[in-house]
Amino acid sequence: MKKDVVIIGGGASGIFSALSISSDKSVCILDNVPLGKKLLVTGNGRANLTNKDLNTRFYNRDLSNFFDRFNTQDTIKTFKDLGIVTYADEEGRIYPITNTASSVYEMLNYKLESLDNVEHIRKIAKSVSLCEYGYKIELEDDVIECKVCIVACGGNGKLQLPNNVRINEFTPALCSLQTTENNGLNGIRVNPAHVSLLVDDIMEYSEIGEILFKDNGISGIVIMNISNHLPSQFQNAKLSIDLLPNYPHNDLKSILKQIIQNNKHLLVSQFLNGLIHKALASKILSKAKVKFNDKATTLTDTKINQIVNIIKNYTLDITGRLNNNQIYMGGVPLEDLNENLEHKNYPNLYFVGEFTEVIGHCGGYNLQWAFTSGSIAGKAINNKKD
Ligand SMILES: Cc1cc2nc3c(=O)[nH]c(=O)nc-3n(C[C@H](O)[C@H](O)[C@H](O)COP(=O)(O)OP(=O)(O)OC[C@H]3O[C@@H](n4cnc5c(N)ncnc54)[C@H](O)[C@@H]3O)c2cc1C
Numbered sequence: 278m279k280k281d282v283v284i285i286g287g288g289a290s291g292i293f294s295a296l297s298i299s300s301d302k303s304v305c306i307l308d309n310v311p312l313g314k315k316l317l318v319t320g321n322g323r324a325n326l327t328n329k330d331l332n333t334r335f336y337n338r339d340l341s342n343f344f345d346r347f348n349t350q351d352t353i354k355t356f357k358d359l360g361i362v363t364y365a366d367e368e369g370r371i372y373p374i375t376n377t378a379s380s381v382y383e384m385l386n387y388k389l390e391s392l393d394n395v396e397h398i399r400k401i402a403k404s405v406s407l408c409e410y411g412y413k414i415e416l417e418d419d420v421i422e423c424k425v426c427i428v429a430c431g432g433n434g435k436l437q438l439p440n441n442v443r444i445n446e447f448t449p450a451l452c453s454l455q456t457t458e459n460n461g462l463n464g465i466r467v468n469p470a471h472v473s474l475l476v477d478d479i480m481e482y483s484e485i486g487e488i489l490f491k492d493n494g495i496s497g498i499v500i501m502n503i504s505n506h507l508p509s510q511f512q513n514a515k516l517s518i519d520l521l522p523n524y525p526h527n528d529l530k531s532i533l534k535q536i537i538q539n540n541k542h543l544l545v546s547q548f549l550n551g552l553i554h555k556a557l558a559s560k561i562l563s564k565a566k567v568k569f570n571d572k573a574t575t576l577t578d579t580k581i582n583q584i585v586n587i588i589k590n591y592t593l594d595i596t597g598r599l600n601n602n603q604i605y606m607g608g609v610p611l612e613d614l615n616e617n618l619e620h621k622n623y624p625n626l627y628f629v630g631e632f633t634e635v636i637g638h639c640g641g642y643n644l645q646w647a648f649t650s651g652s653i654a655g656k657a658i659n660n661k662k663d
Pocket residue numbers: 285286287288289290291307308309310313314315316318319320321324325326327400401402403429430431432434435436602603604629630631632640641642643644645647
């Protein structure tokens with residue numbers, strides 16, 4: 278079989294590639310699952326499609342050159358043209374007005390089914406190699422030749438590519454983190470917490486928001502964003518958490534002293550309970566090595582200072598990543614691709630979506646990259662001379 282374009286992977290980026298390619302080109306999308314199936318689980322089933330604040334600082338690479346050509350407004354317009362109306366929540370996250378990802382999935386599929394030039398073959402691609410016609414895509418029991426190939430098979434996609442296509446190893450990202458010392462804290466939320474990531478004692482990234490303790494680690498959007506900044510291999514990585522970021526050190530110290538002064542009946546084990554969850558307070562007091570059953574009035578100024586320091590810098594060693602990742606970091610480096618995401622050593626071979634090394638924060642940024650990269654590659658193909 279011969280096609281003008283083969284798109285390997287029918288997720289968000291593959292679909293936006295297909296929608297951008299002109300109708301005079303024959304297109305085949307290879308995927309063994311229904312097109313756009315993964316969209317159904319995005320945004321907790323609501324599909325957080327993009328974000329009003331499309332700043333490149335939410336990504337690991339400067340993408341301004343790409344967003345100049347396809348950005349939030351283009352995504353909203355594309356969906357509007359497909360009959361999908363969107364809205365932004367208070368934090369700028371954009372969702373379909375139906376608040377259901379299935380409506381996006383269905384409308385995209387109605388459109389794709391209506392395109393005479395686009396065919397979905399429910400098969401996995403095994404390899405891509407050069408051939409006289411352009412590229413040869415090997416399937417389990419078949420071969421397709423094409424002039425142009427777009428690799429859109431997502432993070433951790435398994436595909437044999439021509440030699441010299443560099444692929445950085447895929448590592449889970451946007452995930453919860455495994456940490457030490459969390460026993461008994463499962464389910465405790467702190468909001469806001471100011472969390473900083475330190476790798477080899479150098480501050481890599483920090484963010485304020487809600488965190489959720491788990492028995493074996495820590496979760497929440499802030500932590501997931503932080504996981505994007507954790508190197509794939511690390512020896513010495515820590516989270517430093519300010520559990521009460523709205524209270525500067527001295528204010529907090531005065532508050533603690535006042536609690537003790539006004540409540541001389543309180544024990545050391547009790548006096549923090551109106552400020553911090555009991556189980557977490559108990560961890561803080563253990564770190565401060567105080568006697569739980571003494572009266573709080575026995576705490577010295579130095580000890581109170583120490584307790585405040587621990588609250589403002591509650592430290593956890595990161596021991597790994599928990600496997601609830603939404604994306605993978607790694608993939609084809611952007612420097613190996615031109616401004617249209619075509620490989621510099623392999624003309625007519627494009628890489629889009631999560632298979633490139635681009636990763637974004639929570640908030641619609643990863644789908645936006647899938648839509649942007651897919652559209653740019655698709656349009657570039659239209660503008661190319663045979
Ligand atoms: C639970 C969850 C929730 C998420 N929520 C959001 C959100 O709300 N907002 C947001 O911006 N991002 C979200 N993401 C991330 C987002 O889904 C991805 O960044 C995005 O889907 C990437 O698009 P893609 O097209 O590159 O890859 P994918 O959507 O992963 O699509 C790749 C496709 O390629 C197919 N494939 C793989 N290998 C082959 C092969 N060899 N041959 C043929 N086909 C192949 C796969 O079956 C798949 O359908 C979420 C992710 C998860 C897991």
